[in-house]
Structure formats: structure tokens, C-alpha cells
Amino acid sequence: MNRTNQENAVSVKALEKRFGSFVAVNKISLDVKRGEIFGFLGPNGAGKSTTIRMLCGILTPDGGSGTVGGLDVCTQSEEIKRNIGYMSQKFSLYEDLTVEENIDFYSGIYQIPAHKKRERKEWAISMAGLEKHRHTRTGFLAGGWKQRLSLGCAILHEPPALFLDEPTSGVDPISRRRFWDLISDLARNNITIFVTTHYMDEAEYCDRIALIYRGEMIALGAPRTLKTEQSGNHFFEVTCRNPMAAVEAVQDLPGVKEAAVFGTTFHLATDSPATADRVLGLLRQQGFSEAAMEKVAPTLEDVFVSLIEDYDRSHQAQIEVSQ
Ligand SMILES: Nc1ncnc2c1ncn2[C@@H]1O[C@H](COP(=O)(O)OP(=O)(O)O)[C@@H](O)[C@H]1O
Ligand SMILES: [Mg+2]
Structure with missing residues (x-):
């Protein structure tokens, strides 16, 4: 052997x-x-x-x-x-x-x-x-x-x-x-x-x-490695009034990987810290003047959801190119 x-x-x-x-x-x-x-x-x-x-x-x-x-x-x-x-x-x-x-x-x-x-x-x-x-x-x-x-x-x-x-x-x-x-x-x-x-x-x-x-x-x-390194995304918790409306305002912006309501806040995954800054600026301009953002360690669920969304996006793009 x-x-x-x-x-x-x-x-x-x-x-x-x-x-x-x-x-x-x-x-x-x-x-x-x-x-x-x-x-x-x-x-x-x-x-x-x-x-x-x-x-x-x-x-x-x-x-x-x-x-x-x-x-x-x-x-x-x-x-x-x-x-x-x-x-x-x-x-x-x-x-x-x-x-x-x-x-x-x-x-x-x-x-x-x-x-x-x-x-x-x-x-x-x-x-x-x-x-x-x-x-x-x-x-x-x-x-x-x-x-x-x-x-x-x-x-x-x-x-x-x-x-x-x-x-x-x-x-x-x-x-x-x-x-x-x-x-x-x-x-x-x-x-x-x-x-x-x-x-x-x-x-x-x-x-x-x-x-x-x-x-x-x-x-x-390892779970810890996946949370810190694997996804390449950055995770934030955003506090603002009406998080549902805020999610709608930002979810399709370039560089936003995932935005989802989480209790009274919303969770945001972005491709870079700069994208997160842009999101916060835009929210404040759009009437969410009190919006505040904090970088958070992602849960495994956060990481997996964003990996799956990345996968779906890139495969959707491939389908569109081949059509
Ligand atoms: N014997 C089978 N014949 C046809 N399709 C199958 C068969 N077994 C599994 N599949 C399909 O293969 C995919 C993967 O199934 P499975 O391995 O059971 O998934 P999971 O265990 O992750 O839920 C599913 O789309 C399922 O419908
Ligand atoms: Mg099974």
C-alpha cells in the first residue's frame, strides 16, 4: 500500500x-x-x-x-x-x-x-x-x-x-x-x-x-479558514430605519454580493471595503441619513450564501454569453 x-x-x-x-x-x-x-x-x-x-x-x-x-x-x-x-x-x-x-x-x-x-x-x-x-x-x-x-x-x-x-x-x-x-x-x-x-x-x-x-x-x-479567507467578500452589518427599503436601494449596485434583512438591521456582503463605503454614502444621500455600518466576521452561512450567489451570477453570465 x-x-x-x-x-x-x-x-x-x-x-x-x-x-x-x-x-x-x-x-x-x-x-x-x-x-x-x-x-x-x-x-x-x-x-x-x-x-x-x-x-x-x-x-x-x-x-x-x-x-x-x-x-x-x-x-x-x-x-x-x-x-x-x-x-x-x-x-x-x-x-x-x-x-x-x-x-x-x-x-x-x-x-x-x-x-x-x-x-x-x-x-x-x-x-x-x-x-x-x-x-x-x-x-x-x-x-x-x-x-x-x-x-x-x-x-x-x-x-x-x-x-x-x-x-x-x-x-x-x-x-x-x-x-x-x-x-x-x-x-x-x-x-x-x-x-x-x-x-x-x-x-x-x-x-x-x-x-x-x-x-x-x-x-x-476548515470552518475558520472559510470564514476568514475563502469567499474573498467583506461583510458588514448596517443599521438604519426601514432596512427592507434600504436593501432594495442597494442590492443591485455593482460590487454588492448580497444584501439581506437581518432582524432590525441588514447584512451586506461586498467585493471590497470601498464598495461598502460607496453603499453607505448612497444610503445617506437617499434619505437614510442615520445609516451606520460595522464590519462583522461572517457566519458560515453568510460565506456560503455569497459563494452560491457568486456561482449563480457567473453561470448566468455564461448562459447569456452563449445565447
Ligand atoms: N437515481 C437517480 N436518477 C436520476 N436522478 C437522480 C438519481 N439520484 C439522484 N438524482 C438527482 O441527482 C441530483 C443530486 O441528488 P442527491 O445526490 O440525492 O442530492 P442531495 O443528497 O445533495 O440532496 C438531484 O437533482 C437528484 O434529483
Ligand atoms: Mg441526500
Whole structure:
């Protein structure tokens, strides 16, 4: 095994998936290190599930190449499936089986050796906090418990890498927090985590995140780096009366990337500090004489919204040129 494979749990280049003429995943390249929590963020339909399915050996890529745990994503899908943990968007538990019966079922699927079955079952039950519910039918469990049981089942065979597709959607905030604590524990034990989400706050739990939009990766980096460097935009909070009217007055000015009402103020993203000064001057001329502006550190959501708007603008421009 070469050095790259030992260091990277996932390494793919120009990965592509088409459905007919529609390109769902467009030449995505990424490396994920052992023990890293790698977040894959993007709106619905961006291509997150399709990418994760290619990494898990469920879908065959139409282009590109790569490895997961040193195994080839194009030719060794069966080996990959046995060597990873995967939790799909809909947790695949049997609702009419009890908690223990679900675990026993997955023990069978993953061919856990007989002498380890008991220990792994107890581990999964205690990790999920289900000691009092081992004989409860799964269908009666609340969402957070089902989710943790599902996680336990996905890692019964102690895989070195775990792929989670929107594991927290539809789960209450406290359970989400608890779930992320479990994920952090796993990563501390050197398990690689590849997780998709559309919750921006969850991105903060990741070591690195990739933003995917319309099948393309449009940003990649640590959350803090993305906030400070990636977008190249400058962010301001503007205080004035009637922020809605103010947004309308400035949103189409050159250099304005984004203007959106935010409570009693509005948030502004510009291509440069000079543009922001011009916006403030113009507002004051147009009757917002008391308008005041403060530079702010962007949230990840601010950064992603402006990156997506940049993407849409440049692609719209390309369409107009080609027409
Ligand atoms: N089996 C399929 N056949 C046709 N189109 C598909 C199929 N699976 C996904 N798609 C399309 O590919 C795009 C990306 O889907 P998906 O990867 O599920 O996005 P996400 O998980 O980010 O919401 C969507 O437009 C979806 O409709
Ligand atoms: Mg999905």
C-alpha cells in the first residue's frame, strides 16, 4: 500500500456521476485524513447523497478514480462495503423488531464473530443509551434513540471509516448535540467520519468542510479558514430605519454580493471595503441619513450564501454569453 493510502482514508479525483444527460456529481476531488471529521454541505439536490453512495461502493462512478480505505471505488465496491460503516438518509432499522433484535440482525449481516457478538451488542446499547429499552420495539422509540441505535448498528463491525448521510435530519436539537458528541468520540479514536448535512451549525463540528452546489465543489477548508479567507467578500452589518427599503436601494449596485434583512438591521456582503463605503454614502444621500455600518466576521452561512450567489451570477453570465 502506498503512502497516500495510509494517510488518507478517502482520496478521490474528478469523481463523476450522471443520470442520463444530467450531471449529478461533476468532477469532485477530495482527500480525507484518518480520524478526520469531514463535512459535506449543500442544499437539497446538490449531489451529497450521490457522492457518498459512490464512496460507499453503492453506485459506480461514471468518471474519475479514487480509493476508500485503500480500496478502489471503481473496481472494489464489495470490499469497500464490508470495510466501512454507512448510515443512509433513512435509518434502515426494522420497526417491528426490538432494539436487541435489530442489533442481532446487523451482527449477522456484518458477520461479527460469535465470541464478539455479545460484547459488541452491549457496546452499541450503552453507546446509544438504550439499556432500559433493549426489549422495546424499535417503532416505539423516539427519533433521537432510533438515530443512535442506527449509528450503533452501522459500526458493530468496528469499521475504520464511517459515512453518515444527513444523520441528524428530523432529530430534536438535544439529540443532535448528543449525536455530535458521539461522533467526536469516534473521531478521537481515529475513526474517519464523512458526514453530509444541510445544517450550517453542524459544519462547525467538522475539521474540514466542502460546500457542494449543483454537483460541483465550490469551497473546501476548515470552518475558520472559510470564514476568514475563502469567499474573498467583506461583510458588514448596517443599521438604519426601514432596512427592507434600504436593501432594495442597494442590492443591485455593482460590487454588492448580497444584501439581506437581518432582524432590525441588514447584512451586506461586498467585493471590497470601498464598495461598502460607496453603499453607505448612497444610503445617506437617499434619505437614510442615520445609516451606520460595522464590519462583522461572517457566519458560515453568510460565506456560503455569497459563494452560491457568486456561482449563480457567473453561470448566468455564461448562459447569456452563449445565447
Ligand atoms: N437515481 C437517480 N436518477 C436520476 N436522478 C437522480 C438519481 N439520484 C439522484 N438524482 C438527482 O441527482 C441530483 C443530486 O441528488 P442527491 O445526490 O440525492 O442530492 P442531495 O443528497 O445533495 O440532496 C438531484 O437533482 C437528484 O434529483
Ligand atoms: Mg441526500
